[in-house]
Amino acid sequence: xxxxxxxxxxxxxxxxxxxxxxxxxxxxxxxxxxxxxxxxxxxxxxxxxxxxxxxxxxxxxxxxxxxxxxxxxxxxxxxxxxxxxxxxxxxxxxxxxxxxxxxxxxxxxxxxxxxxxxxxxxxxxxxxxxxxxxxxxxxxxxxxxxxxxxxxxxxxxxxxxxxxxxxxxxxxxxxxxxxxxxxxxxxxxxxxxxxxxxxxxxxxxxxxxxxxxxxxxxxxxxxxxxxxxxxxxxxxxxxxxxxxxxxxxxxxxxxxxxxxxxxxxxxxxxxxxxxxxxxxxxxxxxxxxxxxxxxxxxxxxxxxxxxxxxxxxxxxxxxxxxxxxxxxxxxxxxxxxxxxxxxxxxxxxxxxxxxxxxxxxx
Amino acid sequence: xxxxxxxxxxxxxxxxxxxxxxxxxxxxxxxxxxxxxxxxxxxxxxxxxxxxxxxxxxxxxxxxxxxxxxxxxxxxxxxxxxxxxxxxxxxxxxxxxxxxxxxxxxxxxxxxxxxxxxxxxxxxxxxxxxxxxxxxxxxxxxxxxxxxxxxxxxxxxxxxxxxxxxxxxxxxxxxxxxxxxxxxxxxxxxxxxxxxxxxxxxxxxxxxxxxxxxxxxxxxxxxxxxxxxxxxxxxxxxxxxxxxxxxxxxxxxxxxxxxxxxxxxxxxxxxxxxxxxxxxxxxxxxxxxxxxxxxxxxxxxxxxxxxxxxxxxxxxxxxxxxxxxxxxxxxxxxxxxxxxx
Numbered sequence: 001x002x003x004x005x006x007x008x009x010x011x012x013x014x015x016x017x018x019x020x021x022x023x024x025x026x027x028x029x030x031x032x033x034x035x036x037x038x039x040x041x042x043x044x045x046x047x048x049x050x051x052x053x054x055x056x057x058x059x060x061x062x063x064x065x066x067x068x069x070x071x072x073x074x075x076x077x078x079x080x081x082x083x084x085x086x087x088x089x090x091x092x093x094x095x096x097x098x099x100x101x102x103x104x105x106x107x108x109x110x111x112x113x114x115x116x117x118x119x120x121x122x123x124x125x126x127x128x129x130x131x132x133x134x135x136x137x138x139x140x141x142x143x144x145x146x147x148x149x150x151x152x153x154x155x156x157x158x159x160x161x162x163x164x165x166x167x168x169x170x171x172x173x174x175x176x177x178x179x180x181x182x183x184x185x186x187x188x189x190x191x192x193x194x195x196x197x198x199x200x201x202x203x204x205x206x207x208x209x210x211x212x213x214x215x216x217x218x219x220x221x222x223x224x225x226x227x228x229x230x231x232x233x234x235x236x237x238x239x240x241x242x243x244x245x246x247x248x249x250x251x252x253x254x255x256x257x258x259x260x261x262x263x264x265x266x267x268x269x270x271x272x273x274x275x276x277x278x279x280x281x282x283x284x285x286x287x288x289x290x291x292x293x294x295x296x297x298x299x300x301x302x303x304x305x306x307x308x309x310x311x312x313x314x315x316x317x318x319x320x321x322x323x324x325x326x327x328x329x330x331x332x333x334x335x336x337x338x339x340x341x342x343x344x345x346x347x348x349x350x351x352x353x354x355x356x357x358x359x360x361x362x
Numbered sequence: 363x364x365x366x367x368x369x370x371x372x373x374x375x376x377x378x379x380x381x382x383x384x385x386x387x388x389x390x391x392x393x394x395x396x397x398x399x400x401x402x403x404x405x406x407x408x409x410x411x412x413x414x415x416x417x418x419x420x421x422x423x424x425x426x427x428x429x430x431x432x433x434x435x436x437x438x439x440x441x442x443x444x445x446x447x448x449x450x451x452x453x454x455x456x457x458x459x460x461x462x463x464x465x466x467x468x469x470x471x472x473x474x475x476x477x478x479x480x481x482x483x484x485x486x487x488x489x490x491x492x493x494x495x496x497x498x499x500x501x502x503x504x505x506x507x508x509x510x511x512x513x514x515x516x517x518x519x520x521x522x523x524x525x526x527x528x529x530x531x532x533x534x535x536x537x538x539x540x541x542x543x544x545x546x547x548x549x550x551x552x553x554x555x556x557x558x559x560x561x562x563x564x565x566x567x568x569x570x571x572x573x574x575x576x577x578x579x580x581x582x583x584x585x586x587x588x589x590x591x592x593x594x595x596x597x598x599x600x601x602x603x604x605x606x607x608x609x610x611x612x613x614x615x616x617x618x619x620x621x622x623x624x625x626x627x628x629x630x631x632x633x634x635x636x637x638x639x640x641x642x643x644x645x646x647x648x649x650x651x652x653x654x655x656x657x658x659x660x661x662x663x664x665x666x667x668x669x670x671x672x673x674x675x676x677x678x679x680x681x682x683x684x685x686x687x688x689x690x691x692x693x694x695x696x697x698x699x700x701x702x703x
Contacts, residue, residue, distance in 0.1 A: 072600025
């Protein structure tokens with residue numbers, strides 16, 4: 001079957017709040033231009049379009065239809081949409097190219113998280129009979145997961161702060177990150193004088209046991225990836241990032257029925273794609289402890305560079321942050337900095353659903 | 363009347379935004395397993411379901427998470443259990459069970475093997491909750507067959523002296539056929555969400571012009587089509603519409619329907635006409651009302667003019683135009699609007 005490669009990636013600036021609409025057009029038009037310029041493609045060259053977004057974020061029905069305007073979708077295009085992170089839209093587009101039906105696809109995700117109260121909106125993704133009617137918010141659920149690991153000795157506060165500090169340092173090299181900064185564990189845990197004028201590390205237990213630095217920010221953003229058949233990809237990029245494996249799995253939605261300090265779905269997806277020899281991994285972990293879980297389930301050793309982009313902890317645009325992880329992983333290959341990288345995306349509460357892809361220099 | 367180009371504004375304005383509050387009472391059929399669970403809650407009992415491996419799941423699951431086997435052996439568990447994990451929420455969100463600082467907890471009830479996610483009230487004290495703590499159910503005053511019949515949990519030792527403030531109770535569930543109170547057929551969960559809805563820069567200029575009684579369109583720089591309302595991106599070209607065009611408040615009906623059916627929230631007595639109005643000089647119609655004649659007289663190509671509300675009622679909305687009404691001019695020939703249908 002046809003091999004598929006990433007030939008271009010772009011993302012909108014990760015910001016706390018845009019003045020734009022919830023249909024994402026203002027964020028999408030410029031990044032579509034970026035990938036067109038980079039590949040030399042125009043909209044009429046794209047065989048298939050697939051997007052990820054959510055009406056619950058926008059507060060209105062069929063909000064993704066307005067986003068299609070950003071494409072210039074007349075005459076009608078071959079288009080699909082998932083109410084998930086656009087990493088899953090990428091999976092659909094990958095299949096479309098694998099079957100030979102099309103040889104190019106443009107995948108995009110967008111979300112204006114700031115339009116509503118994100119942590120509350122996300123409770124509507126939970127079991128609608130016995131859980132969602134209680135409105136448990138996404139941060140509180142992650143905090144339950146974090147405590148299980150802290151009290152079982154699976155990780156420590158220092159481990160979590162180390163993830164946060166590394167993410168912030170790395171984000172300094174990512175112009176699209178929401179924030180970045182030189183910091184260390186002692187500063188984050190309040191045992192050293194703060195150098196950040198706005199930070200108040202002693203009072204930042206926002207969802208005990210989670211501290212401010214453990215939690216991804218609320219982010220408006222968008223991302224786009226262009227896929228092509230391996231044959232076509234050679235004309236569109238100097239060093240296409242070939243998808244050598246992609247798989248996604250899901251764990252039970254019953255939060256109290258599984259060991260939240262593990263992620264069997266991540267492990268299974270990782271085993272299916274084969275993670276050996278990966279040099280760089282971009283992991284979609286909106287909470288510090290989740291990075292530790294994912295890293296362990298994927299068997300990534302100390303020699304693997306984790307989240308050189310700064311990761312979701314320095315910018316977590318809903319419905320495109322997972323796609324952006326795959327884009328960042330692909331970019332290392334497109335730039336010639338790596339030969340084998342991994343992108344991971346998550347969806348749902350407490351790492352319920354996970355997608356893993358491995359990319360290689362073609 | 364022809365379209366007139368207007369001067370672009372000298373200073374960029376902030377786009378318009380407004381609160382958007384939406385709500386819906388979700389009515390959900392619960393099926394036989396959850397139906398018995400809900401009915402038991404109304405009787406202040408908690409049921410679990412025995413899984414393929416013998417584990418008791420609370421809340422019950424319909425299919426075993428490991429084997430996917432359909433499960434139906436419901437067993438009573440205690441209204442008391444142990445905190446497996448917890449997190450603290452200092453500022454409870456709307457709708458959450460306890461409306462003062464409380465702990466979210468995974469509680470393993472005695473007799474259950476899985477943990478239930480719910481709230482633990484400690485009277486607002488974050489130091490009075492811990493893993494391993496024994497907690498028990500505080501039932502709602504009037505259980506209705508809903509997960510919120512468990513109002514919250516309290517510590518078995520030293521429960522708070524006062525009852526916690528709670529979110530409004532859900533509506534009563536519909537019980538089984540012939541008032542069989544041992545099953546619940548449906549549960550009702552009200553959902554309310556609040557957003558800040560933002561108009562695009564293009565829409566904002568159009569809405570502000572409406573407040574001045576003007577119909578402001580924009581022309582696509584790619585294909586020359588004139589859009590009202592203007593678009594963040596031309597759906598044909600994918601580029602923002604830019605050149606501003608003032609349109610007249612006259613146009614034609616391209617297509618229409620006669621509304622004969624009454625519905626909730628209807629403001630006009632049927633029959634009446636909802637029509638696509640294509641303003642003179644525009645390339646895309648918008649939906650509005652056609653009044654001022656019998657519904658049966660409305661036809662494709664009919665010339666119409668805006669009937670504006672009194673000026674003092676105008677704001678940044680197309681509702682400034684109460685409706686469109688016939689001008690009495692000759693109908694536009696079909697060929698003149700066929701490509702706008």
